[in-house]
Amino acid sequence: MEFYIQLVISGLVLGSIYALVALGFAIIFKSTSVVNFAQGELLMFGAYYCFSMVVQYKIPWFWAFLLTLVFSIVLALLVERLVLRPMIGEPVISIIMVTIGLSSVLRSIVTAVWGTQIQVYEPPLFPETAVNLMGIPTSQVYLWSFGLAAVLLGLFGLFFKFSKAGVAMRATAFSNQVALSMGIPVKNIFALAWCIAAVVSAIGGVLIGSINGINIQLGHFGLKVFPAVILGGLDSILGAAVGGIIVGVLENLSDGVLKSAFGLQGIKEVAPFVFLVLILMVKPYGLFGKKEIERV
Amino acid sequence: MSVAHCGDFRQSYKDDMKVLETRFVRVSVGAFLVLLYVFPLFMSNYATSTMTTIGIAVIGALGINIVTGFTGQISLGQGAFMGVGAFACSYFMRILHMPFWIAMPAAGLTTAAVGMVFGLPSARLKGLYLAIATLAAQFILQYLFIHMEAVTGGSNGIPSPPPEIGSFAFDGDRSKYYLTITIAVLAVLFTTNLVRSRDGRAFIAVRDHYLSAEIMGIHLFKYRLLSFAVSAFYAGVAGSLWGMYTGYISAEHFTIAESINYLAMIIIGGLGSVLGSIFGAIFMTLLPQALTVGTGALAQTFPKIGFLIMSFKDGVFGLIVILFLIFEPDGLAHRWRQIKAYWKLFPFSY
Numbered sequence: 001m002e003f004y005i006q007l008v009i010s011g012l013v014l015g016s017i018y019a020l021v022a023l024g025f026a027i028i029f030k031s032t033s034v035v036n037f038a039q040g041e042l043l044m045f046g047a048y049y050c051f052s053m054v055v056q057y058k059i060p061w062f063w064a065f066l067l068t069l070v071f072s073i074v075l076a077l078l079v080e081r082l083v084l085r086p087m088i089g090e091p092v093i094s095i096i097m098v099t100i101g102l103s104s105v106l107r108s109i110v111t112a113v114w115g116t117q118i119q120v121y122e123p124p125l126f127p128e129t130a131v132n133l134m135g136i137p138t139s140q141v142y143l144w145s146f147g148l149a150a151v152l153l154g155l156f157g158l159f160f161k162f163s164k165a166g167v168a169m170r171a172t173a174f175s176n177q178v179a180l181s182m183g184i185p186v187k188n189i190f191a192l193a194w195c196i197a198a199v200v201s202a203i204g205g206v207l208i209g210s211i212n213g214i215n216i217q218l219g220h221f222g223l224k225v226f227p228a229v230i231l232g233g234l235d236s237i238l239g240a241a242v243g244g245i246i247v248g249v250l251e252n253l254s255d256g257v258l259k260s261a262f263g264l265q266g267i268k269e270v271a272p273f274v275f276l277v278l279i280l281m282v283k284p285y286g287l288f289g290k291k292e293i294e295r296v
Numbered sequence: 297m298s299v300a301h302c303g304d305f306r307q308s309y310k311d312d313m314k315v316l317e318t319r320f321v322r323v324s325v326g327a328f329l330v331l332l333y334v335f336p337l338f339m340s341n342y343a344t345s346t347m348t349t350i351g352i353a354v355i356g357a358l359g360i361n362i363v364t365g366f367t368g369q370i371s372l373g374q375g376a377f378m379g380v381g382a383f384a385c386s387y388f389m390r391i392l393h394m395p396f397w398i399a400m401p402a403a404g405l406t407t408a409a410v411g412m413v414f415g416l417p418s419a420r421l422k423g424l425y426l427a428i429a430t431l432a433a434q435f436i437l438q439y440l441f442i443h444m445e446a447v448t449g450g451s452n453g454i455p456s457p458p459p460e461i462g463s464f465a466f467d468g469d470r471s472k473y474y475l476t477i478t479i480a481v482l483a484v485l486f487t488t489n490l491v492r493s494r495d496g497r498a499f500i501a502v503r504d505h506y507l508s509a510e511i512m513g514i515h516l517f518k519y520r521l522l523s524f525a526v527s528a529f530y531a532g533v534a535g536s537l538w539g540m541y542t543g544y545i546s547a548e549h550f551t552i553a554e555s556i557n558y559l560a561m562i563i564i565g566g567l568g569s570v571l572g573s574i575f576g577a578i579f580m581t582l583l584p585q586a587l588t589v590g591t592g593a594l595a596q597t598f599p600k601i602g603f604l605i606m607s608f609k610d611g612v613f614g615l616i617v618i619l620f621l622i623f624e625p626d627g628l629a630h631r632w633r634q635i636k637a638y639w640k641l642f643p644f645s646y
Contacts, residue, residue, distance in 0.1 A: 111610075265443070
């Protein structure tokens with residue numbers, strides 16, 4: 001039993017990080033209708049930049065974290081202005097391809113600057129001693145990650161509901177043209193969407209980096225976010241959060257169960273994608289997604 | 297823009313349906329074909345072998361262009377489908393002792409069946425959702441390649457026996473080249489005619505406006521599934537040839553990177569264009585080789601930043617894709633048409 005509870009706990013942590021990255025993905029998709037295949041690379045960039053600040057320049061964690069966020073914003077603005085803005089109005093496939101190209105450019109920059117070895121944060125972000133959670137020893141990193149992710153998701157929920165910029169973003173997502181005619185600066189909204197996505201991804205990157213260490217494989221996180229956003233509904237921000245957590249837990253549980261029952265290895269890598277196909281066949285617009293109803 | 301030749305009056309339906317319209321085009325295409333077949337007699341083994349990979353890439357690119365360029369369903373699983381073809385062909389030859397000439401089409405059909413399974417969501421979905429379904433296909437198939445050890449040899453890979461006619465085995469660079477290029481030419485011919493047929497026009501209608509297509513009596517699901525199947529068939533054939541070319545198949549080759557490579561080929565070459573698939577396949581096969589030579593030379597000149605340059609190889613690939621999409625969104629095939637139109641009208645381009 002304890003084994004399964006531990007699986008669920010680590011699944012929840014993983015899921016909350018998925019949720020953060022999925023949030024970034026959904027924000028970009030919702031307001032700019034760009035499918036961002038470079039989300040995982042944004043995460044990786046944040047994780048590595050923070051590593052540089054903390055380990056190589058010995059900056060205290062708090063400032064390093066803030067600098068990472070600032071850096072992510074700068075990166076997002078550059079990417080949006082130089083790569084995505086010229087693509088406005090191009091077909092979906094070109095936009096997908098441009099973000100794929102972007103991801104390989106970002107990855108090669110990371111390899112060039114930081115190499116391909118696994119790195120760890122030293123000193124660690126959170127104390128390493130385990131705490132007792134209902135009789136089950138849980139490392140503090142897990143608790144902090146889950147808590148931080150939950151707080152961020154809540155904050156962004158409030159942001160979209162109440163702040164002026166958040167409302168403007170939802171209006172842009174609803175229709176670019178209507179938003180423009182209402183005097184909303186749509187280009188700035190696009191840039192803002194990218195900034196938010198980069199910031200939440202960078203935070204996710206730092207969290208996952210302090211759990212598993214940072215390496216070039218972090219980029220795959222961006223692809224594993226697809227099951228989460230599809231389960232939640234591609235254009236729903238709440239859905240991204242819920243979907244991320246569900247997929248994280250399901251992934252961990254199926255991995256643990258299948259490994260102990262049938263001795264299958266490496267299920268973790270593929271389980272989310274099996275869910276993905278199942279969801280697409282059963283409930284294609286996800287839990288909270290907007291159904292497109294067309295009649296002929 | 298298409299410019300007809302002066303004096304090219306099409307007086308019958310037969311004239312109108314010609315693939316090669318004028319004598320000049322017929323002669324030059326014929327000359328090109330002859331050149332393709334005598335080429336290895338004068339070239340090094342390295343060039344011949346590069347041409348073989350281009351031929352395989354052309355077949356794969358034609359396949360993905362049918363599903364993505366003509367039918368408008370983005371596919372991110374072409375690499376994995378090629379893997380299915382390669383492993384299936386090898387399995388049929390080694391275990392079921394089929395000759396290559398039966399095993400290759402059988403592998404194509406197997407891949408088509410697999411492709412149709414992952415095309416099933418297209419009953420209810422379109423566009424982006426399908427792209428993500430094919431992404432899932434890529435990862436699921438990659439997992440199976442490594443874990444279905446009986447068929448695929450796991451992470452070690454598995455040998456792929458060479459095709460044979462009587463006692464002649466296709467195991468030299470030249471014989472592999474001839475086999476590949478013949479199948480590639482057949483594939484180009486078949487695709488050119490497919491997209492002019494009833495089914496091909498249905499594909500294009502589904503891409504251009506699926507609602508209108510449905511109103512005009514085109515069964516959307518049927519044609520989407522069909523395009524997935526045809527595309528996967530091409531991938532299966534290309535995969536079988538890849539197995540023949542390398543002689544040893546390993547799961548490492550059929551990753552998401554390979555799928556992206558194929559998608560990049562048709563975007564750079566030109567979506568929905570047979571010629572574009574060929575241009576794209578040539579470009580994307582030669583680009584990594586040029587980059588390897590270029591970065592190798594640079595790394596030798598500046599040994600200190602050699603590591604830096606090598607790691608930028610991947611980035612340059614991405615950069616070229618981005619630049620193409622921003623500055624040449626219609627692909628090489630479009631540029632080719634423009635160059636042709638320019639010379640046709642030269643010097644009075646108005």
